[in-house]
Amino acid sequence: MRGQLTLPEIGGQPEALAAAWEQLKRQEQWIKDYVGNVEFDEVVFIGSGSSYYQAQVMAATFRLWLGRGASALPSSDIFLFRDQSVARNRKVLLVGVSRSGESSEVILALESVAGLDSWTTCGITCYEDSKLGRMTACLVSPLGKERSTVMTKSFSSMTYMMQAAIAIAAEGPYASEMEKVLNLQGEIVRNGQSFSESLVAENDFNKYIYLGMGAYFGLAQEVCLKLKEMSYVWTESYGTLEFRHGPKSVVEPGTLVCLLVSEQARAYELKVAEEMKEYGAFVLLVTTAKGEDTVFADAVFEIGAGELSDEARAVLYLPLLQYLGFYTAMKRGVDPDQPRNLTQVVKI
Template sequence: MSSASGSKTYVEIAAQPAALAAAALQLKQQSDWVDRYLKSGRFDEVIFIGSGSSYYQAQTMAATYRKWLGKSALALPSSELYLFRGQHTALNRNYLVVGVSRSGESTEVVLALESVQNLSGYTICGITCYEQSTMARLAECLVSPLGKEESTVMTKSFSSMTWMMQAAIASASAHALQHQADLEAVVAADSDVVQRADAFIQGLVQSEKLNKYIYLGMGAYFGIAQEACLKIKEMSYVWTESYGTLEFRHGPKSVVEPGTLVCVLLSEQARAYELKVAQEMQQYGAYVLIVTAEAGDDTAFANGVFEVGGRQLSDEARAVLYLPGLQYLGYYTALAKGVDPDSPRNLTQVVKI
């Protein structure tokens, strides 16, 4: 492994604060997008579609949309809408389909959008980091201008696109001022979180010998847990899975043993229940890492606790602050295994069929 291994990925993880700030400025310039799509009363349901990481952020976007707007939303893999649309949608409903793609070139998201663009009851739009992409030419897109990446794995693009869509949703909410204030606090806190996460995760990887990785999250954090699972799998090729926190107790917990990392993305809404799961996994021999707004007496049992701050914020707004530590965990685990996270095997930045 060369001394330059992982250099692109490292720079891009560290660049998240600037990418969030740029997304905030860009959204002000694209406020008419919010008016046309998210403030419109024409749609019975919004369907966020993406592939891989883009699907996982679509899950967080959909959860935020439902919670903040009180309206129906769904997240689907792009291929499901393209190939199995009838199993997910109903007749006589008006759908807004939001394509989510870093590159705007993923074959599946483009095919899915093309498949519905001329159908009655469907309107398409999207979010991307590339304003001249195929998807951006096909549908009107929000653009995260500093989300563009050289590395194969998504890091700052995921964070900035997720935050940007949440900010767009906030603008359409009846409680816009509160949600917007929460998201502005996230931008202000992100630099500190990135720096602390770097040192914290580097120390954890150096001190612990782990061979299984489990990520648990609920609500808006379920998509984040799936993304965390994918990050470490992409970068370091280790065995890993993700589940809804309480769902993990219903069978999958049988894989827990010494050497297993169980990382719980702790919400405030279900904090007490999620901590019970964490304690149970520790009893089975797991190394329990809790990512939370704030540590307390109730988290003292954990093997590791990383605080992102912002306990006064909503769980949805805080979601992006959970990402830096999870991304660094994939990065430093890869380096420890002698793997270059910039060039994961079998992967390309854009997946085409």
């Protein structure tokens, strides 16, 4: 039966996040040794595909909450272009991000810095017995394991877990914010499923654009990939304001423009969305709350949690848009469990 793996895995996010939070309590020393260790000049989060997009969210959160240098790179940049990607003579923590812990590019990246005095490695995965889990110290998302090819609850739980680790290291209000997210995720998943199912059933789009800024840029890239992987439609993602500089020429009736609205840049982002509406786009806003500034939109999905920081809310934006990919695939008659040309683990 089509979608029998992916659908419950999207729905399993509340339990996966809760298990990640509990696991962090057992890995407090990891937090102190790695993300909480101020001896590193720079922290580099690496991954491939969805894991690279997770890395972007993680790095943005790290920079803001800890006030220290961090970057996100594709894994291949480290083992093929290390000196172009990271300045020499710096003390670097390299954090490998991989659901399976078996991705060739992540493994090659970590192996390429083995033995270098200025580099230390660690990682995050869903499989403690994987090659990544055996070769370096890893955070482990206990319920992030998936049977489907596409990443859904693994992405959410690993992103949440690393952000929560950063929050604990920051020793400020962020840890309590991350704990509050656990109480919100269940309702977000339920509401997101019915909202996206209706949206797909009632509309036919021929182009899909996802926009986000800050930590939400990585999320925009991820949900763009989810739709492409599951349903084979052509879709693109951009930084929200960057979309106005040329790419907006593709917007016309039949285009879905989905904006992941931050509170920090809300006024600017909504101006972009309103402009796209004038060009004929169907505008979907994912935001904390509706207001007078959102009445122009064709659809608004409220996640609440406006009292939390943008970064702490990040994973709350995912379920709706993962379901959007799922129901688009089902409407098109393809199987989101087994995307063509794809495997769960990519090796070279």
